[in-house]
Amino acid sequence: MRYLARTADGAPLIGDEEGFVPLGAADPDLSTIEEALARAPDGLPDPAAAPAERVPEEELAFGLPLDRPGKLWGIGLNYADHAEDLDEVRPEEPASFLKPPSTATGPGGPIRLPDADVTDRITAEAELGVVVGRRCSSVAEDEFADVVAGFVPIIDMTAEDILERNPRFLTRAKSFDTFLVAGPYVAVPDSPEAFMEKVRVRTVVNDETVSENTLDGMLFEPPELLSYLSESTTFAPGDVISTGTPGAGVIEDGDEARAAVEPIGDLSADVVR
Missing domain, CATH: 3.90.850.10 (Fumarylacetoacetase-like, C-terminal domain)
Structure with missing residues (x-):
């Protein structure tokens, strides 16, 4: 299972059960949650492989996970x-x-x-x-x-x-x-x-x-x-x-x-x- 989120100040994140990393660290081609959503049916990058240390969920303040809510x-x-x-x-x-x-x-x-x-x-x-x-x-x-x-x-x-x-x-x-x-x-x-x-x-x-x-x-x-x-x-x-x-x-x-x-x-x- 992967998780897509945004911090309280809007920074996009990707994570797993061990924690979250910046979305761009996991894949430089992804800069928004909407871009990651489009990739999700085919599979998302592994946050464990990103050149960034995963931050545990309990240490983060999350905002609304969608950049721009649609319908x-x-x-x-x-x-x-x-x-x-x-x-x-x-x-x-x-x-x-x-x-x-x-x-x-x-x-x-x-x-x-x-x-x-x-x-x-x-x-x-x-x-x-x-x-x-x-x-x-x-x-x-x-x-x-x-x-x-x-x-x-x-x-x-x-x-x-x-x-x-x-x-x-x-x-x-x-x-x-x-x-x-x-x-x-x-x-x-x-x-x-x-x-x-x-x-x-x-x-x-x-x-x-x-x-x-x-x-x-x-x-x-x-x-x-x-x-x-x-x-x-x-x-x-x-x-x-x-x-x-x-x-x-x-x-x-x-x-x-x-x-x-x-x-x-x-x-x-x-x-x-």
Whole structure:
């Protein structure tokens, strides 16, 4: 497994379980994370072979792993258990929406809650994000590994009281600044298919697990989601599909929200108003 990341001040990194080195040290031809994402389906350079000493993860401060977030697709009601909890009818096709790049922020956040007179019920939802590596459209499910760079933990937020007033308010309910946290890095496995068999997603608020599930609990798994969405949208390096949550937890000022995504790791963010 390789990892692609950016420091808090934007320097691109590549790493493995032993630590991270500057991306350019591993390959002088790579200067941005987007360039590395395009290379990922064919394999990334070995950070252990770089003429630089690897820095352990715990000694680094990570920022948003993408240089310029592109299309941020969200998927609703994609775990059968979550749909049943909300008394929603199981969708026959993926329920999708777009979030603007201005929603994206990096590890630690903070997640900034809007004024209470705008919305006073906000939830956090842990999700697995699929990061596209290559420009593509009309992707067949068996071509998933050819165009996907890797996977990233995501915390997605929803202003539920706004959404409950009218389902047509979904875009507003999802699009406040800092309403999507991603990181701390993009995990690039040798085999996306084998990786997905190991994934477990947990939504955690203040160290309490609110919900958890594996990808087997999804109605539409990542290859099907990419194939469906790419029928109408051309994807580019750095575009993300956030594949849905096993369940949401209400967050308030002073809380900590966390997406625990095995086998990648944890992403957490402070909540402030």
